Amino acid sequence: MTTLTRRRFLTALTGAAGLTLTAGLPGRALAFGEQNLVDIAELDLGDGTLSRPSAWKRLLYEMVQTTSVDTKVRSARVTPEDPALFEHPFLVLLGDGAFAPVSEEGIKQLSQFLAYGGFLFIDDTTGREDSGFDKSVRRMLTRLFPTRPLSFLPEEHSLFRSYFLLREYPGRVNRFPQPEGVSVGNLTPVVYSRNDVSGALMRDELGQPIHACVPGGEAQRREAVKVGINMLMYSLTANYKADQAHVKALMERGHLE
Template sequence: MSRRGRERPAGRPGPGPAAFPFLYWPVVEGQRMPSDAAYARLNDFMRHGGMILFDTQDAQLGGDAGASTPNGRVLQRIALRLDVSPLEMAPADHVLTRTFYLLQDFPGRWTGAPVWVEAAAQVEEVEGMPFRNLNDGVTPVVIGGNDWAGAWAITETGEPAYPVGRGLSGERQREMALRFGVNLIMYVMTGNYKSDQVHVPALLDRLGQ
């Protein structure tokens, strides 16, 4: 965020999920399930505006964060005790596509897997509005399998830690993964401001009529 925008970290936060508005959860086979106390804290975290990104990291296996892969089955077990509303595939006009960068998809080290978010309330499209006003708040979960951390990771010398794609197209994919990360954090920190802001020109135009 410091490199891509004007934001500067305010210092090292304290321990525990309450100190972070965003948690990245890589889902791997064999990981232990959270304790009762941990589930209570996770649900409280999401109820108070926190977001968890669950990444099964298995899009290269055809995974869609469902039960078709070992990591997908682990995610299903984790989710059983989380208070999560129904999900939907992120629509093309979701706020995540434009909180900072304009994006058409959300690649990581892998690409092509669907990304799931909390389903929006059914709202009618308003004539003259370029986007639906979908997000009164922040979806408490984002779920996918594109291995975003693998695309973001760098070595101590600043080099990419893992390969992404091939040649120039791979570097473009890595750049898009970084942009998704920026959009994600901006979305967590600012919520629906972009969803409201994008309507301003259309609203002013209609008021002028």
């Protein structure tokens, strides 16, 4: 397990690249408490679900490079019944096939997790209209939120401006223009993408992309990274960007109508 603080990132980066990016920047002490650093944990539902730690390491790396968020690269994988679930407020579920129904205990714990501040990002890596994973996801969400349907997120949703102003929402593919989500009040604890965002983020040991992004190539991958950052930032700030000050400033800049 490695703690990746901002300062360590910068030191490693500048050392490797021979640059002096940190010159003149304010010094910062070591962040205290690993538990408080932002990480990503995968939800393990057995067959049909996947694990792509390199995608999340990349996302956390991009997060540190781009935002003020301090992260910890930690490869965690939890089951719905595992109390450790509550140590990781940002949870991802990705897969390419149908998965077995979650146990009652798992549903109960997932419900608690989402009700008390946890966030679940679901990524269908097939990129297909008709996938077993999609059916399983919908079945699971119906059990988690019997009265709250999965629905497309509107254009004004904070997710699309939590850090970047997103006009499209691609992953490895760009087939589904809008993500879906389950909203409770003005918060959306579950976001569901079917464009294989994690596929666009995955890297090999040499740091090279594993999958090609279609049809947009590297430009599309760049947008997929922005989607990932927005997702993580939304989980941290929720509807912060819907606050009046932000809306007003963005409207003045012509980014919002």
